[in-house]
Structure formats: structure tokens, C-alpha cells
Amino acid sequence: MTHPDPIYLDHAATTPVLPEVLAAMTQQMGRVGNASSLHASGRAARRVAEQSRERLAEALGARPSEVLFTAGGTESDNLAVKGLFWARRQADSRRRRIVVSPAEHHAVLDSVEWLAKHDGAEITWLRLEPSGRVLPEALADALGDGVDVAVASVMWANNEIGTVSDIAALAEVAHEVGVPFHTDAVQAVGQVPVDFAASGVDALTMTGHKLGGPMGAGALLLRRDAECTPLLHGGGQERDVRSGTLDVAAIVGLQVATSASVESRPERAARTAELRDQLVAGVLAQVPDARLNGPALDDLLRAGTPAAGPGRLPGNAHLSFPGAEGDALLMLLDARGVECSTGSACSAGVARPSHVLLAVGADTDRARSSLRFSLGHTSTEHDVQAVLDVIGPVVERARRAGMGSR
Amino acid sequence: MRVLAAMSGGVDSAVAAALAVDAGHDVTGVHLALSPDRQMLRSGARGCCSVEDSHDARRVADELGIPFYVWDLAERFTEDVVDDFVAEYAAGRTPNPCLRCNEKIKFSAVLDRALALGFDAVVTGHHARLADGELRRSVDAAKDQSYVLGVLTPAQLAAARFPLGGMTKDRVREIAAERGFAVAAKPDSHDICFIPDGDTRGFLTRRLGSRPGPVVDAATGATIGQHDGTYGFTVGQRKGLGVAVGDQQPRYVLGIEPVSRTVTIGTADLATIDEVVTGAPTWTGPAPELPFAAQVQLRAHGRPVDCQVSDGPDGGLRIALAGEERGIAPGQSAVLYLPDPVRGDRVLGQAPIQRAEARAA
Numbered sequence: 001m002t003h004p005d006p007i008y009l010d011h012a013a014t015t016p017v018l019p020e021v022l023a024a025m026t027q028q029m030g031r032v033g034n035a036s037s038l039h040a041s042g043r044a045a046r047r048v049a050e051q052s053r054e055r056l057a058e059a060l061g062a063r064p065s066e067v068l069f070t071a072g073g074t075e076s077d078n079l080a081v082k083g084l085f086w087a088r089r090q091a092d093s094r095r096r097r098i099v100v101s102p103a104e105h106h107a108v109l110d111s112v113e114w115l116a117k118h119d120g121a122e123i124t125w126l127r128l129e130p131s132g133r134v135l136p137e138a139l140a141d142a143l144g145d146g147v148d149v150a151v152a153s154v155m156w157a158n159n160e161i162g163t164v165s166d167i168a169a170l171a172e173v174a175h176e177v178g179v180p181f182h183t184d185a186v187q188a189v190g191q192v193p194v195d196f197a198a199s200g201v202d203a204l205t206m207t208g209h210k211l212g213g214p215m216g217a218g219a220l221l222l223r224r225d226a227e228c229t230p231l232l233h234g235g236g237q238e239r240d241v242r243s244g245t246l247d248v249a250a251i252v253g254l255q256v257a258t259s260a261s262v263e264s265r266p267e268r269a270a271r272t273a274e275l276r277d278q279l280v281a282g283v284l285a286q287v288p289d290a291r292l293n294g295p296a297l298d299d300l301l302r303a304g305t306p307a308a309g310p311g312r313l314p315g316n317a318h319l320s321f322p323g324a325e326g327d328a329l330l331m332l333l334d335a336r337g338v339e340c341s342t343g344s345a346c347s348a349g350v351a352r353p354s355h356v357l358l359a360v361g362a363d364t365d366r367a368r369s370s371l372r373f374s375l376g377h378t379s380t381e382h383d384v385q386a387v388l389d390v391i392g393p394v395v396e397r398a399r400r401a402g403m404g405s406r
Numbered sequence: 407m408r409v410l411a412a413m414s415g416g417v418d419s420a421v422a423a424a425l426a427v428d429a430g431h432d433v434t435g436v437h438l439a440l441s442p443d444r445q446m447l448r449s450g451a452r453g454c455c456s457v458e459d460s461h462d463a464r465r466v467a468d469e470l471g472i473p474f475y476v477w478d479l480a481e482r483f484t485e486d487v488v489d490d491f492v493a494e495y496a497a498g499r500t501p502n503p504c505l506r507c508n509e510k511i512k513f514s515a516v517l518d519r520a521l522a523l524g525f526d527a528v529v530t531g532h533h534a535r536l537a538d539g540e541l542r543r544s545v546d547a548a549k550d551q552s553y554v555l556g557v558l559t560p561a562q563l564a565a566a567r568f569p570l571g572g573m574t575k576d577r578v579r580e581i582a583a584e585r586g587f588a589v590a591a592k593p594d595s596h597d598i599c600f601i602p603d604g605d606t607r608g609f610l611t612r613r614l615g616s617r618p619g620p621v622v623d624a625a626t627g628a629t630i631g632q633h634d635g636t637y638g639f640t641v642g643q644r645k646g647l648g649v650a651v652g653d654q655q656p657r658y659v660l661g662i663e664p665v666s667r668t669v670t671i672g673t674a675d676l677a678t679i680d681e682v683v684t685g686a687p688t689w690t691g692p693a694p695e696l697p698f699a700a701q702v703q704l705r706a707h708g709r710p711v712d713c714q715v716s717d718g719p720d721g722g723l724r725i726a727l728a729g730e731e732r733g734i735a736p737g738q739s740a741v742l743y744l745p746d747p748v749r750g751d752r753v754l755g756q757a758p759i760q761r762a763e764a765r766a767a
Contacts, residue, residue, distance in 0.1 A: 328523060331475055335434070352478075401522035 007338045007386040011210075011315055011376025012159055012187060018212035018260055018377075021253045025214060028249040035246040036237060045248045052248075052255035059255075059262040060206070061195030062221045068238040069251050072218035073186040073207035075231075077107035079220055079242065080182040080203040081153055083228035085115055088150040088180065091227070099142045099152040099179070101126045101134050102359040103163075107205075108153055108184055109355070126154065131295040132163030132360050133311070136173045146177025153181070156188035156204075160343045160356040160372060161294030162316025164192055164309070166301050171200040180226055186210055186218075190261030191269060192309045202226045206258070208250070212377060213257030217250035264377070272375050273297075273314035275384050279373060280317050282388040287395050293318040293357060293370060315375035320357075320366045324398035329371050332394040338387055341372045408432045409567065410520040411529045412512060413467060413474070415459030417589045418531030418570060420466040421578045424585060425569040426529045427470050434525070435467035435474040438516065440483040440507075441600060462589050469587065479515055486510035488600055492613045495637035498662035499737025502706060503598055504554040505756075513562040520565075527565050531578075535571030535750050539563055541690045542750030543743070546574040553706055556741035556756035557688055571750075610637040619667025621649050624660050624676055636662045639669050641762075642733020647671060658732065677732045681765040682725040683718050684740050684757035694754060701743045701751065702727070704734050704759065710743055710751070723757050726765060734762035 008016075033045030050064070057064045070076045081098070088095045098112050102125045115121035127138040134154045143149055152174045157164045167183050174181040180202040188194050190211035196204055203226060207218035222228055222241065234243030261268075277297055284290055299311030321329060326342035333340060343354040353367035373387065411423035413435045426433045437460040460476055467474035487507050494501035517528050533544035534552040541563055544550040558566065570578055575594075582590035601609045614637055621631035631649035633639070639647075643659045649671070651657055658677035661670040682704065687693075697716035702725055703709070712728035725740055738759050743751040 327475065327477070328519075331434070331473070332523065334473055397522070397524060401519050 005337065007383045009338065009340045009373045009375060009379070009383060009387065011379070012313075012372065012374035013341055014209045014215065015212055015376040016378050017209075017214065017253075018257055020260060021213055021257045024256045025249045025253040028252045033248070035248055036235060045246075049246050049248045049251050052251045056219065056255040056258050057221075059259045060189065060204075060221060061197045061199075062204075063197075063224070065224055065239070066196065066221050068220045068222055068242050069246060069254070070218045070220055070238075070242060071216050071244075072209075073105070073184070073205055074107040076205035076207070076218050076220040077105065077184055078111050079228065079231050080205060080222070081108055081111040081151065082115060082231060083241065084151040084180050084182060084203060084226065085119075085121060086229035087227035090229070094148050095150040096120055097122045097124055097149045099124045099126060099139065099149055101128065101154045103128060103132055103158055103160075103356045104153065104155055105159055105184055105186070108155070112153075121150070124149075128360050130360055131299070131311070132158050132161050132356065133295065134165045134170060136166070136169045139170050139173045140176075143174065143177050143179055146174075146179045149177070149179045151182060152179050154183060156183045156185035156194065157192060157313050158294070158356060159187045160354055161318045161360070162187075162313035163294050164188065164301060164311050164313065167201060168199045171202075175200065187313060189258065190265055191313050191315065193265070194262075196221045203228070208254035208257055211257050211261040214250050214253040217247065217254040219254065261377070268377055269310075269314040272377075272379060273310070275379055275381065276315055276317050276373075276375050278381070279375070279384045279387060280319070282384065283317075283319060283391055286388065286392040287321060289322055290395070291320045291322070291366070293320055293360075293362070313374075315379070317373040317375070318370060319373075320362070320370045321395050321398070322366070322369055323402070324369050324395050325401070326368055326370050328398040328401050329369075329394060332398055333371075333387075333390065336390045336394070338390065341374070342370060343372055407526045408434070408524060409527045409529050410516070410525045411435045411472075412516060412531075413437050413463035414531070414595075415462035415589065415592075416531065416595060417582045417587070417592050418533070418575075418578055420463070420531070420587050420589050421581050422529050422531040422567075422569045423466065423472070424470055424581070424587075426567065427472060429569075431529075433470070433472045433529070435463065435470070435472050436516070436520075437463040437474070437476045438483075438511070439476050439478045440480055440487075440511070442480040442484060462592065466587055466589065469585070477516070477519075479511060482515050483507070483511055483600075486515075491598075491600075492610065494737050495610050496614055496664060498636055498664040500640045500735035501737045502554065502739060503600070504706070505557050505739055508554055509557040513558055513566060517562060517565055527567050529567040529569060531570055532568045533570055533575070534568050534753075536563060536566060536568045539691060541753040542571070542746070543753075544571045545750065549575045552743075552751075552753050553703055553739070553741050556690070556739060556753050558690060559688060560691055563690060607638045611635065617667055619669065621647065621669045621671060623651065623657075624670050624672035630671075633667075633669055636664055636667050636669055640733075641735040642677060644733075674732065678730045679732070679734055679762040679764050680727045680730050682727065682734060682740055682762045683760050684722045684725065685760055686721045687723055687742075687755050687757035689755035690753050691755075696723075700754060701745055703741045703743065704731065705738050710745075713742075715742060722760065731762070734759060736760055736762075 033041035035046040035049045053067045054064045057067050124142045126134050156167050171181040182203040183201050184205045186207050189206045202223045204221040209215040228241050230241050232243045295312040301311045353364045357367035409431045413419045464474050491501050491503045532551045533549040535542040543552045617635040620629040623630050639659045655673050657671045660672045701710040702713045714726045716724050718724035739756040741756040742754040
């Protein structure tokens with residue numbers, strides 16, 4: 001039976017749209033106008049789109065000309081990885097290597113693997129810490145002198161286990177050997193401090209629906225001096241790097257959500273982290289052999305550097321329950337009105353052991369026995385308590401069902 | 407009652423799930439992913455294991471407003487059904503993988519897991535009647551699937567529900583259409599789901615490789631041809647023997663001997679049998695006292711024949727047939743029924759056929 005009033009703890013999958021986003025989008029959708037048209041309606045639409053570009057840039061420490069609107073995180077990742085690879089190899093045919101973390105989202109991983117399979121790219125996988133973090137030394141080792149490297153890509157924050165890497169330090173390492181650096185910041189924006197210019201990265205992926213904006217709207221922040229070959233050809237609307245009529249209502253929604261979540265971040269992140277800590281402590285009290293995956297809860301990126309922020313996303317609690325199957329846990333919680341995730345869903349709907357957990361050295365059983373609770377802007381103590389009310393019996397029941405589906 | 411509806415993506419299991427919801431049960435849909443390398447789209451009308459099929463099942467579950475999950479049972483299915491299928495053919499027998507899947511997967515792995523997770527029963531779209539623990543043929547004789555359920559035990563049947571046994575397939579499609587299910591007109595799946603192109607011999611050749619051996623005439627003992635593998639043959643088979651015998655009489659496969667890779671063929675009189683010897687039986691209820699009179703069905707789409715069932719060697723059964731039969735293949739199940747024209751023939755149990763012979767030689 002579908003629960004009438006579910007406890008939503010899957011904010012890393014998507015999070016409720018903010019009321020101000022809904023209002024701004026509804027207003028814009030009622031207006032006619034193609035932002036490329038020259039008449040008054042077109043000009044009005046363009047004004048809204050460009051205003052949104054400026055405000056979004058401001059919220060993320062970028063220049064307006066560095067904001068390319070896309071259809072979301074997947075497109076931005078594809079554009080950055082493929083576009084930078086193609087442009088760099090075009091300029092120097094020795095540049096065939098892509099240096100990348102094995103814990104990336106599939107939008108990056110599959111792009112890289114596609115390039116390797118179809119376009120002569122060579123993949124160098126980065127070494128991960130057990131927390132999932134990529135250290136600058138690991139990147140330096142992988143890059144070598146960099147002459148044969150087209151692009152490096154490391155996510156700002158991991159979608160499954162919540163690990164935050166020191167992106168500024170990594171970008172610096174890449175630049176020392178002249179390699180452009182891309183980061184997938186889909187989970188980071190609005191959760192940890194993200195400043196495009198200060199980070200030094202060449203390209204940054206972000207999307208709207210993880211921070212209270214609409215689905216299907218995202219951006220690639222791309223430095224003005226970064227050469228990037230387009231994926232989508234056509235009207236050349238976005239700096240000739242991305243074509244397609246601007247979806248002005250979605251762009252407004254993306255911007256309003258980004259500005260609002262960046263502004264509310266310090267207070268909200270602190271509150272979310274506190275709830276998350278309660279959740280983890282409560283679960284561990286009831287299921288003592290459960291194990292937190294990813295960095296420690298109070299991990300700081302660089303101790304003593306206040307600007308560095310946390311080493312773990314504030315809303316992320318990723319736990320393994322030995323002897324229970326993530327699938328079974330998810331189903332039992334769902335039946336009790338608690339919504340969470342086993343990681344990133346595969347298109348076939350078949351659970352596979354998480355590539356992220358395997359990449360940080362977990363065995364298959366641990367990877368398959370995991371659940372991700374992700375808290376967000378609407379989470380309350382009531383939500384945490386709802387999990388704690390049921391988690392003990394649920395784990396016990398799932399353990400009785402065993403790892404039986406294998 | 408909390409029930410788990412196994413949903414293949416076909417029309418039968420969709421309607422079965424819908425009827426379970428109508429009956430007021432708390433229903434959760436589950437699609438079983440059985441193939442380790444699932445195709446994105448269905449190929450032809452066969453099979454039930456593509457991503458498209460799981461999408462079809464999910465569509466129905468969403469319309470019913472019930473939770474839906476995909477359970478990955480590919481490893482279990484490969485071991486217990488596909489590998490068993492190959493091994494049986496390699497041993498000269500003719501297995502029934504649907505029966506094996508019901509025995510080992512649907513009413514074992516899935517049922518056990520469902521019960522452990524707190525469900526009370528598993529609902530499937532099988533065409534068979536089940537009431538008061540008694541398994542009976544469907545009212546739709548042409549679609550009856552009681553044969554492939556004959557292997558279930560009382561404990562398995564106690565937690566199974568077959569809501570479709572009392573209606574015809576046409577009625578099932580009508581209900582699906584009335585409810586606007588997109589699968590209402592989806593073709594029936596046939597044959598073996600893990601051999602979507604229907605080429606069983608090709609599948610076995612890929613798995614077992616070429617294993618040539620002699621084709622021997624039972625009458626003379628002479629080798630009259632060669633074959634590429636005993637697994638290409640089934641006892642009783644008449645077509646595609648690949649040998650020519652001068653007298654123009656049809657020849658049948660009489661026996662398959664996997665060690666010497668010998669396929670023995672002979673004329674109709676030699677292929678005719680009236681007694682079947684089986685391995686140990688399983689019963690759907692309390693074990694009946696031997697001997698007893700019943701009907702037996704000797705293959706998936708065979709017709710029932712009257713028989714007398716008595717003790718056989720090594721804990722098996724000896725089934726004396728009232729008439730003569732041809733093409734009774736070791737590895738198939740002999741499913742025993744008590745005829746009942748009113749409530750439907752009742753399934754007593756089954757036993758794996760070991761050999762078939764002529765009683766009064």
C-alpha cells in the first residue's frame with residue numbers, strides 16, 4: 001500500500017521545489033517570447049534569461065558569460081567531458097588520456113567510457129581514500145607531466161556516500177601541468193560553499209532539481225578561456241558551445257532556486273547536519289553493527305582552514321547493514337512510509353552493487369547491504385524519529401530474508 | 407492479507423495482481439529479472455525478461471497504485487534452471503524448465519523471501535485453480551498450466567494464490583482491456599524464456615559444443631548415421647533425425663545414451679510403450695496410498711491418459727498406462743490427476759520420468 005504521508009529522505013535524488021521557484025516559473029510560463037527574437041516579447045524574455053544568468057553567476061562566483069544553460073547535470077557532464085576532450089585533442093593529438101575518479105556519477109563515467117570505446121581515449125582511474133576522497137597527490141601521480149592528458153574530472157561531492165573533495169587543491173594540481181579540470185558539483189551547490197572563480201576549476205556541472213528548482217534545467221559553468229567542442233549544434237544560443245531555444249521559465253526557476261539555496265545554506269546546512277547526526281546516532285544505537293560509509297560526520301576538509309568547509313555533505317547518511325539486503329530494507333521502509341534509496345538507480349531497475357562503494361574498497365556484500373538517507377530543506381526531527389521508530393525491526397526482518405536473491 | 411504479486415509484464419500476471427487488489431489485499435508487485443544480460447527490448451513474442459517487459463509490469467503496478475520492485479534472481483535462475491536445463495540435455499534427458507522455475511524460483515526463492523519479508527502469500531497469473539489446498543486444472547483447458555505446477559508441495563501451495571484459474575484467457579484479456587492495461591493485447595509468451603529465438607538446438611550447441619556420435623538402428627544394431635550432439639534429440643522425436651533408412655517407414659528416437667553418445671532409432675512398434683517408470687514423486691497433498699487409479703499427463707501439452715499407479719524401483723513409481731503411447735521422454739514429469747469434471751481435475755503430484763517401456767513384450 002502506498003503510504004498517505006511519506007517521510008521523504010531522498011533529497012539527493014530530488015528535493016521539493018521551493019515556493020518562490022514555483023511562483024517565478026508560473027509567472028514566466030504565462031508569457032510569450034523566444035529569447036532570440038528581436039521584437040518586444042523576445043526582448044522581454046531575453047531580459048529575464050540574462051538577468052537570471054547574472055544572478056546565477058553571482059551566487060556561484062562566476063561571470064555571467066561563464067554560465068551555459070543546459071538541460072541538467074547529465075548534459076553538463078557530457079558536454080564538459082566530451083567537449084573538453086575533443087577540443088584538447090584537436091589542439092594536440094598526443095592528448096588522449098582522461099584522468100577521472102572511479103566514484104563519479106554515471107553521466108561522467110559513461111561519457112568517459114564511451115570516449116574510450118569509440119574515440120581513442122585512454123582512462124586513468126584515480127586512487128581514492130577509504131572515505132572516497134581524491135587527494136591532490138593522487139591526482140598529481142595520475143597526471144604525470146600532463147602532456148598526454150586531455151582533461152581531468154573529479155566530483156565536488158559524491159552523490160552516494162557524500163564525500164567532499166578539496167576541489168581547489170585538485171584544480172591547482174591539474175593546472176600545474178596545464179590540464180583543464182572539470183568538477184561535477186550537482187550535489188555540492190547549496191550544500192557546501194561553492195565559488196567557481198575561487199575554486200579555479202575550468203568547468204563545473206550543476207543542476208536545478210537538487211536544490212529546489214525544476215528538473216531538466218542545469219548549467220555548465222565554463223571558463224571563458226576553456227575550449228569546448230559542442231555536443232548540440234544549432235542556433236548557437238549559449239556561446240556557440242550549446243544550442244537550443246532557451247527555456248526561460250526553467251532558467252528562472254534554476255536561478256531562483258540556486259540563489260535561495262546558496263543564501264540559506266549556512267543556517268540550513270547546520271540544521272540538516274544536526275538532524276543527520278541524530279539519525280546516524282539513533283540508527284547505530286539500534287543496530288550497533290551498522291556501519292557509516294564515507295567520511296566521518298564531523299570531517300573537515302582541511303582542519304584549520306575555515307573556508308574549506310565540511311568533508312561530508314550535511315544531509316548525507318549512507319549506512320551498511322551487514323546481513324541485510326539494501327533492496328529489502330528499502331522495500332520494508334517504503335511499506336512503512338519511509339522513502340530512501342540504495343544509491344543511484346539503474347535504468348533497468350535492477351539493483352547492482354554500488355560502484356562507489358566498490359571503488360572505496362567495500363566488498364560486494366557490504367555494497368549490497370547499503371542504504372542512503374539524504375536529508376534536505378524540508379527535513380524535520382519528526383522524519384528522523386520516524387526512521388528510528390522502524391529501523392530496528394526492519395533490519396531484523398531484512399536479515400531474516402537474508403542476502404537471498406543472489 | 408499482504409501479498410506479493412509476481413509480475414512478468416504479461417497480461418495474466420497483470421490481471422492477477424489487479425484481482426488481488428480488488429480482493430482487498432495489500433499488494434506489492436515484483437518483477438523477476440532472470441536473465442544476466444537483459445535485452446532492452448523484447449525480441450519477437452517470446453520471453454518475458456527484457457527491460458521492456460519490466461517496464462510493462464511497472465506500468466500496470468503504477469496504474470494499480472501498488473509498490474513495485476525488480477528482484478534480481480538472475481544468478482539463482484542461471485544455476486537452478488538454465489544450467490539444469492543444459493545438464494539434463496547433456497545427460498540425454500528432456501527437461502521442462504518452466505516446471506523447474508516454479509519449483510526452484512517462483513515458489514521457492516521468491517516465496518521464501520516474500521514470507522521472510524512479512525508477506526502472507528505470492529500471487530501469480532498461472533492458469534490453474536487452487537482452493538482448500540487442492541490444485542486443479544484451469545477452466546480454460548487450452549491454457550491450463552497445472553502441469554508445470556504439479557511439482558509444488560503442500561507448503562508451497564499454502565502460500566500461493568492463482569486468481570485466474572476460474573476464468574478463460576479471453577476473459578483475462580477482457581478484464582485487462584476494461585481496465586485500460588496497455589498489455590491487454592500483448593502476445594502470449596511461448597516456449598522457453600531464456601531462448602528467445604526459439605532455437606533450442608542452437609542454444610545447446612553454443613553451450614555444449616559439438617559432441618558427435620553414432621545413430622544406431624535398434625532393429626539391426628548397425629550404425630546408420632552420425633549426429634553432432636545427443637542434446638539435439640528427444641525420445642519420441644520423428645523429424646530431423648538426419649538419417650535415411652531404405653524401407654520408407656518412419657523412424658523414432660528410442661533412446662539416448664550420453665556416455666557413448668549413441669542415439670538409437672527404430673520403427674513405430676518399437677517406440678510404442680505402455681508403462682512409465684519414474685523417480686521419487688512429490689505430492690501436492692498427503693501422499694496417496696499405492697496402488698491407485700488416476701490419470702497421467704506425460705508432457706506439457708499432452709493429453710491425460712488413464713493409468714494405474716504402483717510402487718516402482720528406488721522409491722519411484724510404476725505407472726501402467728491404459729493405452730499405448732509414443733514419445734515419452736525421460737526428464738519430463740509424469741503429473742498425476744484425479745479426474746473431476748465439476749471442480750476440475752485435481753493434481754495429485756508428479757514424478758520425473760526415468761524410462762518408458764512396453765509392458766507385455
